[in-house]
Amino acid sequence: MGAANKQCCCCQSMRASDERYQKLADIIARYAGQPGALIPVLHQAQEVFGYLPQDVQVLIAEGLDVPLSEVDGVITFYSLFTSQPKGKYTIGVCMGTACYVKGAAAVLEELKQQLGVDVNGTSADGLFTLNVTRCVGACGLAPVMTIGEDVYGRMKPEAVREILDKYIQAEQQAKA
Amino acid sequence: MTMAVYRLHALVCAGAGCVSSNCKAVEAALQDELKKAGIADEVKVVETGCIGTCDLGPLIVVYPEGVFYQRLTPDDAREIVNEHFIKGRIVKRLLYRPSEGAEPVARTSDMDFFRRQYRIALRNTGVINPEVIEEYIARDGYTALGKVLSSMTREEVIDEIKRSGLRGRGGAGFPTGLKWEFAYKAPGDEKYVVCNADEGDPGAFMDRSILEGDPHSVIEAMCIAGYAIGAKQGFVYVRAEYPLAVQRLSKAIHQAREYGLLGKNIFGTDFSFDIEIRVGAGAFVCGEETALLTSIEGKRGEPRPRPPFPAVKGVFGKPTLLNNVETYANICPIILNGADWFAKIGTEKSRGTKVFAVAGDINNTGLVEVPMGTTLREIIFDIGGGIPKGKKFKAAQTGGPSGGCLTEEHLDIPMDYESLTQVGSMMGSGGLIVMDENTCMVDIARFFLEFTRDESCGKCTPCRVGTKRMLEILNRLTEGKGEEGDIEKLEALAKYIKANSLCGLGQSAPNPVLSTLRHFRHEYEAHVREKRCPAGQCPALTNFYIEPELCRGCGLCVKVCPENAISGNRREPHAIDTDRCVKCGACQEKCPFDAIVRR
Incomplete structure (x- = not known):
């Protein structure tokens, strides 16, 4: 894997001009040699890239001196790590018990319909990725939905469309 | 350092629930109005951790009287400042009402929700600003650590915890002092203290509130544990779903280091201890x-067989002491007030208090801390205010996906470790989900099995395959495809998985099924034999009907129906085409006359 990677000169030059790879190198340098560094490095790398593509995994494996299989094993084990790109906004429908009892399933169903995707899918416009999350600990506001950093409590299926439109409009305005 | 004197303190709850309901905007408006009124130097606005009444946020409590204002919007700030802060008149319309139409209750000390609580672990949450170490110190913070380092031997500390009778608050209820003793006695120069803040049990959020509302209480207790067992390094393992907890804890660690309360030579002694945060994924x-x-250690989080126990072989193969957040939050009061004081609270085998996260179909959702042995009835009806919309209480799930349900007949059992285990449930971390008469217990069991099926790490077969098989049967039942013998198969699988799984996840995964079968077997039978859901919840087994005597023929339902399945003449009863x-x-949802029923 490492050898194949080195032959690919076009990626190397692309990387040189991409400051995200510089950030990744800094992160790796900060943790290299420390015990138990892999998970914190993956967290920060995912923050930089939005996901963990294979070339990033290779760089981390080499930088921390752990087998690539182990890097991949850890990524696939933990649900918050992803090797697939995500939509601009991640929608999380809390499926904790309190939210479930208060009707989170109906909210999720409405989101699926409105976005035309299944759970873990990304909408055609690349704007939203629909996720189901574990208890976010805001049980007093059940059912709860999150979009990016925004939290929407006491959700009802009827409110879904309007909330999605808010993001779509903001996006259109930003483009215009 | 001098502290300014203020006439009033307005505590703004900035717990996770209130942040979600946008308490920051209310706080900003309050600050703004105080400035406009020219009394910003008379009223101090303090951002606190979780006050506990999560569904009433954004909320503020005004001291010295303890006036409780709830469900605020930024527009309310002006009236509070002008009426209450300046003229001393309480703003009645923003007060809490125990029920609709009831007289408002002004003070927290008069609210049943607060009055009946006994706060040890939550002593500071909702009272201090978690981001200011001085506020923690002003409430006896780091006094326990000082006492331990200056006047107690390591053995004395362990003995104190043992005599207090404190047991682990994370689930199994293992005696904390014994755990400390095992780690202390384990041979090895290098040892670790770990805090389990991976609060995954859906519906439990007390650890989150403690970390967000009183992070220093955990840091201080971990230092004491480090001294007692002989460790120099601690880890707090926090789940990634709690970013605010990570942020506040990081800040607190940083402040403690600046004050010499963490790091090298704490309090000028030769004891050194530091803490690192590890975020889950x-x-x-x-x-x-x-x-x-x-x-x-940075690996796939798969469990391994015990022994060796972590006290002997833990992080990086070294002896490790592992307690959960709420357990640590009890340590400093025990050291300061003595083991005898703590042992007097609670029941014989379950000493002290327990924090319950009460949520679901209940009027006052939030965190309540009560002495062990308090009855379920007191928690749900006296503190929690009962079931909304006058519905009937059906069951309460304790212990999350590892626990079981309690029913009406259990309302008066004391909530402690032994009593809960005896009736087929467990204390777990203290999540308490209340369910009303409209909850289908087969569907709830299915929900929990879906959770454990997803979360099974896959290492051992009984859990990996067994939970999947159980879920398949439960899915069949709720879809109306249940067969004779399914219930017996579920029972057999459940017993096998319990007996043969590697770790606690698998061993307890069948509990929700076993416990709902024990108390609601007739609901399972109705799903299998009559293809009927008695609670009217399982979509495949129920239909919507319009009660002709309640329907006024307004036509709202016709407009809202996406499938044009409703018809009828205006001002005459309508009907739904179930096909x-x-x-x-x-x-x-839309019907103003509650004429549409599901059965």
Whole structure:
């Protein structure tokens, strides 16, 4: 894997001009040699890239001196790590018990319909990725939905469309 | 350093629930209005951790009187400042009312929700600003650590914890002092203290509130534990779903280091101890102790067989003491007030208090801390204010996906470790989900099995395959495809998985099924034999109907139906074509006369 990677000169030059790879190198340098560094490095790398593509995994494996299989094993084990790109906004429908009892399933169903995707899918416009999350600990506001950093409590299926439109409009305005 | 004197203190709850309901905007408006009124130097606005009444946020409590204002909007700030802060008149319309139409209650000391609580672990949450170490110190913070380092031997500390009778608050209820003793006695120069803040049990959020509302209480207790067992390094393993907890804890660690309360030569003694945060990555199984330790090492969080126990072989193969957040939050009061004081609270085998996260179909959701042995009835009806909309209490799930349900007949049992285990449930971490008469217990069991199926790490076969098989049967039942013998198969599988799984996740995964079968077997039988859901919840087994005597023929349901399945003449009872109906429930939501029923 490492050898194949080195032959690919076009990626190397692309990387040189991409400051995200510089950030990744800094992160790796900060943790290299420390015990138990892999998970914190993956967290920060995912923050930089939005996901963990294979070339990033290779760089981390080499930088921390752990087998690539182990890097991949850890990524696939933990649900918050992803090797697939995500939509601009991640929608999380809390499926904790309190939210479930208060009707989170109906909210999720409405989101699926409105976005035309299944759970873990990304909408055609690349704007939203629909996720189901574990208890976010805001049980007093059940059912709860999150979009990016925004939290929407006491959700009802009827409110879904309007909330999605808010993001779509903001996006259109930003483009215009 | 001098502290300014203020006439009033306005505590703004900035717990996770209130942040979600936008308490920051209310706080900003309050500050703004205070400036406009020219009394910003008379009223101090303090951002606190979780006050506990999560569904009433954004909220503020005004001291010295303890006036409680709830469900605020930024527009309310002006009236509070002008009326209350300046003229001394309480703003009645923003007060809490125990029920609709009831007289408002002004003070927290008069509210049943607060009055009946006994706060030890939550002593500071909702009272101090968690981001200011001085506020913690002003409430006896770091006094316990000082006492331990200056006047107690390591053995005396362990003995104090043992005599207090404190047991682990994370689930199994193992005696904390014994755990400390094992780690202390384990041979090895290098030892670790770990805090389990991977609060994954859905519906439990007390650890989150403590970390967000009183992070120093955990840091101080971990230092004491480090001294007692002989460790120099601690780890807090927090789940990634709690970013605010990570942020506040980081800040607190940083402040403690600046004050010489963490790091080298604490209080000028030769004791050194530091803490590092490890953030999880979304795996429920990491709440299991051996899995958590493996995850700290940066690996896949898979559990391993015990023994060796973590006290002998834990993080990086070294002796490790592992307690959960709420357990640590009890340590400093025990050291300061003595083991005898603590042992007087609670029941004979379960000493002290327990924090319950009360949520679901209940009027006052939030965190309540009560002495062990308080009855379920007191928690649900006296503190929690009962079931909304006058519905009937059906069951309460304790212990999350590892626990079981309690029913009406259990309302008066004391809530302690032994009593809960005896009736087929467990204390767990203290999540308490209340369910009303409209909850289908087969569906709830299915929900929990879906959770454990997803979260099974896959290492051992009974859990990996067994939970999947059980879920398949439960799915069949709720879809109306249950067969004779399914219930017996579920029972057999449940017993096998319990007996043969590697870790606590698998061993307890069948509990929700076993416990609902024990108390609601007739509901399972109705699903199998009559293809009927008695609670009227399982979509495949129910239809929507319009009660002709309640329907006024207003036509709202016709407009809202996405499938044009409702018809009828104006001002005459309508009817639903059950063949076309997709059971979305939109008509039921819309009907102003409650004429649409599901059965």
